[in-house]
Amino acid sequence: MAKYCSSCGKEISEGIKFCPSCGKAVISEALSPVQAQTVQISPQIKNPGIAAILSFFIAGAGHIYNGQIGTGLFILFCVIIFSIIAIIYGNTLLLIAATIMWITSIYESYTTSQKINRGEIKV
Numbered sequence: 001m002a003k004y005c006s007s008c009g010k011e012i013s014e015g016i017k018f019c020p021s022c023g024k025a026v027i028s029e030a031l032s033p034v035q036a037q038t039v040q041i042s043p044q045i046k047n048p049g050i051a052a053i054l055s056f057f058i059a060g061a062g063h064i065y066n067g068q069i070g071t072g073l074f075i076l077f078c079v080i081i082f083s084i085i086a087i088i089y090g091n092t093l094l095l096i097a098a099t100i101m102w103i104t105s106i107y108e109s110y111t112t113s114q115k116i117n118r119g120e121i122k123v
């Protein structure tokens with residue numbers, strides 16, 4: 001990764017303390033205390049889009065991605081069991097229940113990752 005002098009803008013090599021061009025002290029952005037603190041405050045940045053897409057393909061996968069592994073596995077288990085029973089017995093009601101659960105999980109994993117990013121919930 002190339003670094004640039006914060007005062008003159010000239011490209012400088014990694015690890016040096018002073019800019020060879022203008023002589024000013026080099027401020028390392030990667031190690032600045034403000035940035036290090038920001039990383040510590042919000043360590044979980046979840047992508048709501050990814051969570052929703054995962055849930056779309058595998059029910060509960062978005063929850064697992066969000067760190068709600070128990071909830072995710074529960075949704076996946078229920079959707080699979082409901083679907084199997086619905087297909088075997090031709091039970092439309094169970095198939096509807098599985099579909100609702102699946103759609104809800106897509107929506108929920110999306111909003112959950114937004115809440116995680118805002119710090120509203122911790123997982």
Ligand SMILES: [Zn+2]
Pocket residue numbers: 005006007008009010019020021022023024
């Ligand atoms: Zn410089």
